[in-house]
Amino acid sequence: MKSVVELLAANGSHENWIPVLEVAAREVFELMLGCQLTVPATAEETSPDVTAMVGLAGQLCGALSVRCDGKAAALMTSKMLGVELDKVGPEMSDALGEVCNMVAGNFKNKIAGLAEGCLLSPPTVITGSDYNLHSLADFPALDVRLLFEGMPIVISLQIHS
Amino acid sequence: MPIRALIIDDSSVMRKIVERSLRHAGIDLTKVFEAGNGAEALAVLQENPVDLILCDINMPVMDGLEFIKQLPGVANAIDVPVVMITTEGSESHVVQALSCGARGYIRKPFTAEQVKEQVVPVLAGKS
Numbered sequence: 001m002k003s004v005v006e007l008l009a010a011n012g013s014h015e016n017w018i019p020v021l022e023v024a025a026r027e028v029f030e031l032m033l034g035c036q037l038t039v040p041a042t043a044e045e046t047s048p049d050v051t052a053m054v055g056l057a058g059q060l061c062g063a064l065s066v067r068c069d070g071k072a073a074a075l076m077t078s079k080m081l082g083v084e085l086d087k088v089g090p091e092m093s094d095a096l097g098e099v100c101n102m103v104a105g106n107f108k109n110k111i112a113g114l115a116e117g118c119l120l121s122p123p124t125v126i127t128g129s130d131y132n133l134h135s136l137a138d139f140p141a142l143d144v145r146l147l148f149e150g151m152p153i154v155i156s157l158q159i160h161s
Numbered sequence: 162m163p164i165r166a167l168i169i170d171d172s173s174v175m176r177k178i179v180e181r182s183l184r185h186a187g188i189d190l191t192k193v194f195e196a197g198n199g200a201e202a203l204a205v206l207q208e209n210p211v212d213l214i215l216c217d218i219n220m221p222v223m224d225g226l227e228f229i230k231q232l233p234g235v236a237n238a239i240d241v242p243v244v245m246i247t248t249e250g251s252e253s254h255v256v257q258a259l260s261c262g263a264r265g266y267i268r269k270p271f272t273a274e275q276v277k278e279q280v281v282p283v284l285a286g287k288s
Binding site for chain 2: 101105116
């Protein structure tokens, strides 16, 4: 039986996953944060300083990340916890990690065969923007750029063989 | 009916969200205990009787499935309903959880309404 990645390589269709990734993210923000993500008018480059990552292993190997700036991460935390923005503290990393975890889980549950055949790692959260990510991915990253309350977020899926 | 709940998740943010969802669902929570994994939850149960357990699956130290397998040996957990709340959405995970003794299954992301749909029948003994 061919793996998901073999099938993707055979038909080159992994870009078909971009809308699925977008829907997975939209659902998480709608259900858990009570807000709608919007599409930016232009694909401006951003300099996110908070990155949450979840590893995928099994039938699909890779990493899913959610990147945004600190203000967006703090607002996500505020909405998730139902607390005032100025009351948000160190739980911000936990909150963004959970957002990433839910987007990854929701995404894999929408792809036939992945819900059973792909495991997720616990989330890792990196703060700061002065780093380079050297991926061993075999495919170009699938990037979804959206606005959360007017602030850019980037959801990226890197697929390894 | 006043309820004592134990919420098990390695994310403290998610534990707070689950608690808030229970309250939004109209569950009268008199006491909420929290644990970051199954082993911590077993320690909580040694000291505290509860009426309802909500449990994640993927957690460090002891995962949710192992936790519910150990519940029959815990005096304070006999006949206490367990509802799983997890990102793992496959049928095999649902079947595995239910066969281990879970009475309900909620996939993340979720709404307070979905929590209510799973928890209220379980508390009423209908599930």
